[in-house]
Amino acid sequence: VKILIIAGARPNFMKIAPIMHAMRRSPKLEPILVHTGQHYDVKMSDTFFDELNIPRPDISLEVGSDTHARQVAKIMERFEPVCDEQKPQAILVVGDVNSTMACSIVAAKKEIKIIHVEAGIRSRDRSMPEEINRMVTDAITDILMPPSRDAVDNLLAEGHAPEKIHLVGNIMIDTLLASKDLINKSEILKTLSLQAGNFVSLTLHRPSNVDNMDNFRKILAALEVIQQELPIVFPIHPRTRKMISEFGLEDYVASMKNLILTDPLGYFDFGKLISASRFVLTDSGGIQEETTVYGIPCITLRENTERPVTVWEGTNELAGCDTETIIALARQILDGNWKKGRIPELWDGAATGRIIRILEEVL
Numbered sequence: 001v002k003i004l005i006i007a008g009a010r011p012n013f014m015k016i017a018p019i020m021h022a023m024r025r026s027p028k029l030e031p032i033l034v035h036t037g038q039h040y041d042v043k044m045s046d047t048f049f050d051e052l053n054i055p056r057p058d059i060s061l062e063v064g065s066d067t068h069a070r071q072v073a074k075i076m077e078r079f080e081p082v083c084d085e086q087k088p089q090a091i092l093v094v095g096d097v098n099s100t101m102a103c104s105i106v107a108a109k110k111e112i113k114i115i116h117v118e119a120g121i122r123s124r125d126r127s128m129p130e131e132i133n134r135m136v137t138d139a140i141t142d143i144l145m146p147p148s149r150d151a152v153d154n155l156l157a158e159g160h161a162p163e164k165i166h167l168v169g170n171i172m173i174d175t176l177l178a179s180k181d182l183i184n185k186s187e188i189l190k191t192l193s194l195q196a197g198n199f200v201s202l203t204l205h206r207p208s209n210v211d212n213m214d215n216f217r218k219i220l221a222a223l224e225v226i227q228q229e230l231p232i233v234f235p236i237h238p239r240t241r242k243m244i245s246e247f248g249l250e251d252y253v254a255s256m257k258n259l260i261l262t263d264p265l266g267y268f269d270f271g272k273l274i275s276a277s278r279f280v281l282t283d284s285g286g287i288q289e290e291t292t293v294y295g296i297p298c299i300t301l302r303e304n305t306e307r308p309v310t311v312w313e314g315t316n317e318l319a320g321c322d323t324e325t326i327i328a329l330a331r332q333i334l335d336g337n338w339k340k341g342r343i344p345e346l347w348d349g350a351a352t353g354r355i356i357r358i359l360e361e362v363l
């Protein structure tokens with residue numbers, strides 16, 4: 001059974017890695033890897049392919065960055081002939097980036113089966129581009145593979161037939177657990193002169209936080225206070241770097257002597273960094289999950305989350321971008337007053353096996 005596996009942006013790569021490896025071993029499934037080129041910088045893409053031993057893409061669409069409409073249109077335009085040439089029985093998409101939705105729409109119109117891994121998660125915030133991508137993708141997906149029970153419930157509430165829904169667990173955690181030794185061996189603490197437990201890690205790239213000057217400034221004001229207590233390591237996303245310069249915030253950022261900016265890190269270095277942090281500040285989706293698995297306190301710089309289980313069961317709390325709220329939560333962690341959290345059901349490193357078994361059965 002020929003399946004096109006779609007990858008486009010950084011958070012896709014750690015999700016497709018174990019699926020590619022397992023499918024190549026399957027006697028029944030034939031994976032063809034398609035990279036849309038949504039992310040194209042070496043540090044946003046190639047590094048992850050090398051580290052996670054992902055085979056070179058069979059097909060590259062090389063779409064690059066653009067407005068949302070143009071990026072989605074370009075992916076669709078370039079993916080359509082690939083479907084015509086390859087004639088796959090199915091495509092497999094992961095996550096919620098523009099590439100996920102764009103390729104799903106093309107496949108649906110060609111009556112090619114769609115498999116969505118990480119289906120059903122919802123923030124219920126339609127100002128977030130990913131929420132639109134999630135809703136559209138799931139609406140036309142044939143085989144829905146949610147990571148958690150709340151995601152199953154969302155899909156049932158939207159009227160999806162229970163037979164289409166397969167709770168497989170969290171694929172990203174498969175990669176995290178499989179990479180434990182290499183993450184432990186990372187020298188990143190030495191490179192950045194950090195001591196385990198004595199620094200904070202930060203990631204920031206959501207348009208709602210960094211494309212809006214007021215919100216960005218509110219977050220920076222909180223960082224200014226926190227970095228007086230502990231160094232903050234900030235591997236910076238290309239979008240965020242661009243906005244710092246567009247808003248003329250370089251001097252303000254540079255004035256924070258304990259805010260350490262680095263280029264985006266590779267998978268192992270970043271894993272080591274967050275697992276050795278006192279706490280993590282982030283507006284990412286996946287990092288809310290990874291901190292829960294590591295048992296590291298996480299303050300999420302968003303008003304809502306599509307991954308509520310990380311708040312209910314894990315180590316995560318939502319702070320939005322309000323300066324005082326962020327500082328108060330950071331204080332609480334520094335005072336030793338934070339929940340311990342536990343690892344959610346089926347975030348056990350065995351999601352890939354469940355995915356492959358289901359696909360071998362139903363395709």
Ligand code: UD1
Nearest residue numbers: 009010011038039040041044065066097098129130238239
């Ligand atoms: C995308 C995803 C987001 C995910 C994030 C992880 C969508 C809607 N968003 O957001 O869900 O959390 O990836 O990183 O799909 N750029 C580069 N080099 C690159 C890629 C991007 O310089 O390799 C710059 C460009 O200026 C580009 C900007 O970053 O315009 C934004 O890139 P884009 O892919 O549109 O969205 P992300 O913010 O990366």
